Amino acid sequence: MTDINDFCARRTATIRDAMATINASGMQMLLLLDADGRFQRTVTDGDLRRLLLDGAEMAGTLESLPDLASVTAPEEISRKGALALMDKHEINHLPLIDGDGRVVRVLNRRDIGAPILLSTPHMGEAELHYVEEAFRTNWIAPLGPNVDAFEREIADLVGAGHAAAVSSGTAAIHLAVRILGVQPGDKVFCSTLTFAASANPIVYEGGEPVFIDSEPGSWNMSPVALERAFDAATAEGWLPKAVIVVNLYGQSADMDALNAICDRHGVPVIEDAAESLGARYKGRPSGVFGRMGVYSFNGNKIITTSGGGMLVSDDEELIKQARFLATQARDPAPHYQHSQIGFNYRMSNILAGVGRGQLQVLEQRVEARRAVYEAYRDGLSDIEGLEWQPEPDWSYSNRWLSALTIDPDVAGFTASDVIRRLGDEMIEARPVWKPMHLQPVFAHCRHFAHGNEPVSDRIFDQGLCMPSGSNMSPAEIARVVDAMRGIFKGR
Structure with missing residues (x-):
């Protein structure tokens, strides 16, 4: 200067x-x-x-x-x-x-400088090769060689037996809910601290979500709250049709503890790993611990296909059902015949090509986002009242978003204050997900807390997500750190 x-x-x-x-x-x-x-x-x-x-x-x-x-x-x-x-x-x-x-x-x-956004797509060079191949061979419509290869590559990467590429993570959850037989009046346990796409598919099938609180150690579904929910259901003479466990911001839930509870009651688990591709739980890839697992490739995710998702399972029959339902449930007949209601949920060959290219750099994207998180934590370590999303010993988070809570009594500012002040500096930060049990559309649904007060409520009240893109430059990271320090310096 x-x-x-x-x-x-x-x-x-x-x-x-x-x-x-x-x-x-x-x-x-x-x-x-x-x-x-x-x-x-x-x-x-x-x-x-x-x-x-x-x-x-x-x-x-x-x-x-x-x-x-x-x-x-x-x-x-x-x-x-x-x-x-x-x-x-x-x-x-x-x-x-x-x-x-x-x-x-x-x-x-x-x-x-330009605005610093929360999580932007990070494109490489390999994507174009697969997209051009789709154009060259005229595989433009849904399905094609890229789709088949993308499914195999994801399955091999995470260690799942089978995979079905679909139009979104939401579509994958919906297919899982349908395949597990959720019908009108059925109840499904679901993490409350998540995006609405985790819960909406339950309602698509006429089911009723029952929301389960977070635990403080990972911010994900609390085994204590889940046990309470099962105890209440058993006492009332019913069981949920399924349990949807969400891995928040790239951080795995404690799947062994949660699965043990669900297995004891004979209830299948859908692992919503939409945000956690590339993360690990006890050394194994996130997304493979339930009856079915779900990934998202939305534009802001760790890797993207612009829009898309993947359903994985070790049960080949479940994935066959998913592909059938996702392709308008067309019966194997020489004419168009349908015995069930299906969906137009399959991924296009072009977008699958983008995904194949992105998949080649997944490990680097995870390393980059983890580096952003560490830079924030190190650069702001002396500011009191900040508590970063924890990473238990059994977890390796992909740090899709760098999330933290701010104690206003200690820090002197609320999370909303900080989000607004960062916005003034052209830095996008956002609140954490508003818990589903606090959403007006789900106000009638039951909720089971971890303790006397819901953990997820506190995280929502005090939480925010920082810019976390894997393509952030050192100068942009430093700008965010300086802006944060400037806010708390003036308290």
Whole structure:
């Protein structure tokens, strides 16, 4: 960054010296200061040319420059506020002034930088090869060689017996719910701290979600709360048709403990690993611990196909059913015949090609996101009141999103305050998922807490997700850390 002293001048400076200063600094302007060093106005080469056209000599001073109310801002202005001022006045430089009227720095439009988003797609080079192959062979519609290969490659990667590529993670959950026979009136236990796509498919089939609280050690489904739910159901003479366990923000749930409870009651588990591809539980890939597992390739996920999902299982018959239902449930007949209601859920050959290319760099994407998380935690380690999403000994998170909670009584700010302040700096942060039992659409559904107070409620009240993209540059990560430190410095 250019030192302010390199492009400052007093009224006694000559026009020639002023032009030389502008040329040398590369700032396309200089700061005109009074005798006490207080800011008076900016001076551009255009201002100097006008002086010469009005008859001034190169050896003449800047005394003849008229007074001008240049656009300035207080030094604490946000990036968003500074950019708005620049756009309004069509300027590229904005002097920031302290309480004594002195320039502390000049903000250049290019220094503001682009917005830093939460989780953007990170494309590589291999994707184009598979997409071009689809065009070259005219496999454009759903199904095709890329789909078949993508299914095999995912299954091999995670150690699942079989896989079905579909249009979204939501579609995969819906197929799993349908295949397990959920019907109107049936109940399904589901993690409460998750996105609505985990629970909505239950309702698609007429079922009723029953929400299970989080445990503090992983933020995922609490075995204690799940046991309470089963005890209540047994006492009332019913059992859930299935249990949907969600792996939040790339962090696996404690699947052994949860499966042991479900196995004891003979209830199948759907592992919603939409956010946790590339994560591991006790050394094994996330997503293979239930009767069926689900992955998402939405545009913001660890790898993407733009939109898409995958259903995996060791049971070949279940995956055959999924493919059948996902292809409009067309019977094996020479004409179009349907004995069941099906869905248009299959993935296209083009998008599967994107997925194949993305899959080749999954390990690097996980390493990059974990590095972002560690940079945040290290850079903010001395700020009290911050608690990062834990990673138990049995887990290896893909850190899809770097999530934390902020204790307002200790930190001096709420999570909402921080999200708003980061937004002012053109940095996107978001609240954690609002628990499903707090959603208006599910207000009538039951909920079982981990303890006296729901753990998920506290995480929602105090939680936020930081920008976490695997394509974030070191400068962007540092910008986020600096912005966070700036917020808490002012408490």
